[in-house]
Amino acid sequence: MSEPLVAFDDVLTRYEPVIGLETHVELGTESKMFCGCSTTFGAEPNTQTCPVCLGLPGSLPVANAAAVESTIRIGLALGCRIASWSRFARKNYFYPDIPKGFQTSQYDEPLCTAGHLDVEVDGETYRVEIERVHLEEDTGKNLHVGGATGRIHGADHSLVDFNRAGIPLVEIVTRPVPGAGAKAPDVARAYVTELREIIQTLGASDVRMEQGSLRCDVNTSLAPVGSLEWGTRTETKNVNSLRSVERAVRYEMRRQAAVLDAGGRVLQETRHFHEDTGSTSPGRSKEEATDYRYFPEPDLVPLAPDTEWVEKLAAELPELPAARRTRLQQEWGLSATEMTWLVNAGALGLVERTVAAGASPADARKWWLGELARRANDAGVELTELAVTPAQVAELTALVAEGTVNDKLARQALDGVLAGEGDPRAVVQARGLAVMGESDELGAAVDAAIAGAPDVVAKVRGGKVQALGALVGAVMKATRGQADAATVKRMLEERLLGG
Numbered sequence: 001m002s003e004p005l006v007a008f009d010d011v012l013t014r015y016e017p018v019i020g021l022e023t024h025v026e027l028g029t030e031s032k033m034f035c036g037c038s039t040t041f042g043a044e045p046n047t048q049t050c051p052v053c054l055g056l057p058g059s060l061p062v063a064n065a066a067a068v069e070s071t072i073r074i075g076l077a078l079g080c081r082i083a084s085w086s087r088f089a090r091k092n093y094f095y096p097d098i099p100k101g102f103q104t105s106q107y108d109e110p111l112c113t114a115g116h117l118d119v120e121v122d123g124e125t126y127r128v129e130i131e132r133v134h135l136e137e138d139t140g141k142n143l144h145v146g147g148a149t150g151r152i153h154g155a156d157h158s159l160v161d162f163n164r165a166g167i168p169l170v171e172i173v174t175r176p177v178p179g180a181g182a183k184a185p186d187v188a189r190a191y192v193t194e195l196r197e198i199i200q201t202l203g204a205s206d207v208r209m210e211q212g213s214l215r216c217d218v219n220t221s222l223a224p225v226g227s228l229e230w231g232t233r234t235e236t237k238n239v240n241s242l243r244s245v246e247r248a249v250r251y252e253m254r255r256q257a258a259v260l261d262a263g264g265r266v267l268q269e270t271r272h273f274h275e276d277t278g279s280t281s282p283g284r285s286k287e288e289a290t291d292y293r294y295f296p297e298p299d300l301v302p303l304a305p306d307t308e309w310v311e312k313l314a315a316e317l318p319e320l321p322a323a324r325r326t327r328l329q330q331e332w333g334l335s336a337t338e339m340t341w342l343v344n345a346g347a348l349g350l351v352e353r354t355v356a357a358g359a360s361p362a363d364a365r366k367w368w369l370g371e372l373a374r375r376a377n378d379a380g381v382e383l384t385e386l387a388v389t390p391a392q393v394a395e396l397t398a399l400v401a402e403g404t405v406n407d408k409l410a411r412q413a414l415d416g417v418l419a420g421e422g423d424p425r426a427v428v429q430a431r432g433l434a435v436m437g438e439s440d441e442l443g444a445a446v447d448a449a450i451a452g453a454p455d456v457v458a459k460v461r462g463g464k465v466q467a468l469g470a471l472v473g474a475v476m477k478a479t480r481g482q483a484d485a486a487t488v489k490r491m492l493e494e495r496l497l498g499g
Contacts, residue, residue, distance in 0.1 A: 002279075004258035008250060009182075011222070011257040017184040018230050019249055020219035021128075023172045023195060026138060026212070027070050028205045032166035033137040034061030034104065034300075039168075041211055045161035053137075053166030055100025060299055063088075067135060067168035068111070069313065070204040072305060074170060075112025075133045076314045077198050086111045087302040088135075092293045096160050097140035105171075107294040110134035111303065117198075118322070119190040121183050123336070128191045129175040140165040141212075151272065164212075170204075176219075176230065184220075184253065189246040192216055196242075197321040209240045216245055218273075220252035222260060231256070232266040236280050239273050247278040255280070328352060332361035345369055346383050350390055357394035363401075367393050371411060375418070387418050396424040408481045409433045433482070445483065446491045449474040460496050468492055 011017075032039060035052035051059035072082055089107040115130035141164050146156025172195065180187045196207045196214060207214040221233035234256070236248040256266050270283035319327070325348070329339045332355075342348045347368040354364035368383065372393070376383045396413060399405045405413060405428055416427030428434055449471045450457055459467040471492050475483055 003255055005254040006257040008254055011253050012182050015222040015257055016225050017253050018176045018178045018221050019184050019188050020176045021174050022217040024215045025170045025199055025205050027067050027168040029064055029066045029168050033064050033067055033168040043163055048163040064168055071111050071135045071170050073202050073313055074204055078115035078117055078130050080112035080115035080133055082310050083111055085302055085304050088297040088300045089294045090297050097142050099162055099165055104297055105136035106134035119194050121186045121190050126187050128177055131173045131175045133172050136169050138164050138167040138169040185246040185249040188249045189242050192245050193242055201318055218245055218248045220249050222256045232268050234269055234271050236271045236273050248273050251279055353390035354393045357391040359394040359397040363397040392417055392423055399424055404434050445475050445478045
């Protein structure tokens with residue numbers, strides 16, 4: 001059932017949005033958070049479990065050191081303070097996908113606090129303050145069978161897969177972000193995008209949203225313009241794409257404005273996001289911390305990261321995405337707008353690897369933002385999903401630079417690469433795509449063009465040299481684009497003008 005909505009632009013005339021994001025990241029460790037079970041994605045249901053992650057009596061957890069290290073590295077990359085003493089707690093709630101009846105998490109003493117992440121939207125920088133980065137274990141996964149929506153309502157029965165239960169999970173919680181106005185949806189998307197790139201750079205997770213290794217809960221509220229108090233927030237759960245983060249904020253702003261305009265009250269609740277419509281629907285009333293009855297986990301010792309170890313981790317952090325963009329922009333001589341185009345197209349890493357393989361920055365950008373972006377758009381896929389590597393694109397640019405092919409022939413060679421016929425040079429050879437240089441065959445094509453257009457020849461000899469273009473075009477057509485245009489023009493001049 002559809003809900004009343006206010007036009008987005010109208011929302012901003014009366015209300016000020018405040019957003020907040022809770023991002024959950026499954027860490028890429030080989031084993032689970034408190035046991036030795038595998039974390040490999042896609043295994044048969046309930047084959048990666050043991051007494052510890054199922055919470056069976058008599059089992060005792062042991063913290064995963066690699067997960068602790070990854071959490072600290074994420075905190076350092078976000079400028080957080082790293083706690084010298086931290087501990088786990090039991091977060092009690094009873095859902096079918098919580099085999100123990102509680103989740104081992106962190107509550108009042110998390111590993112990382114008080115960081116920030118700056119993001120840029122349309123040339124303006126927004127600071128998103130990080131309240132905490134804490135470590136916990138993931139839940140299992142419910143599968144609701146028989147319904148039309150994949151949710152429990154209307155399903156015939158439900159199944160539970162506990163393979164995911166116990167996988168190390170980092171939760172990154174922002175403070176409320178006011179002041180973004182009409183840019184609030186874009187700021188939310190930019191934040192998750194930048195956070196995802198940071199975590200990829202750290203190698204802490206594959207952050208594949210489609211597999212659930214990065215999930216985002218999006219908090220949105222509205223308050224009347226000029227109000228000293230923020231409105232009641234809703235939490236849209238488990239949003240699983242960057243585009244959907246933006247759409248969820250946009251929809252909630254429009255929906256909440258309609259509720260408030262009608263004199264209603266926005267309920268503090270969780271909501272489900274629907275990818276097909278871009279809408280949200282009610283989930284459940286939102287619990288407060290007291291509802292979870294947190295208490296310290298008695299079976300785990302506190303964490304006390306050694307200061308020297310934390311300093312060593314900080315010194316070993318890789319170049320982070322913002323610094324990398326600044327460096328590449330300077331090295332490649334790009335404007336801020338050109339760098340934004342690369343980032344927004346998802347092409348920065350591809351261009352960087354193409355340059356590393358030998359292409360010039362200009363050529364690499366030209367191919368990824370031009371021909372390859374067009375093909376990805378036509379196929380409805382991301383650039384990274386195209387069946388061509390940066391090394392192959394670099395080889396293609398080299399073939400053009402050395403004159404083996406022109407741009408038109410290079411695009412035909414790209415067809416072969418994408419079809420799986422091999423690297424560009426092999427495709428050019430197999431398909432006979434090399435540029436036709438000065439030869440008897442080309443000379444015959446030039447002579448045929450001259451013989452077939454006596455009126456154009458007369459114009460050229462009468463001083464209208466620009467008419468040569470028609471003859472060049474005729475030769476290029478006769479040779480199916482394989483002739484070198486400059487060579488054709490010179491041969492025509494020699495024959496007609498004695499040059």
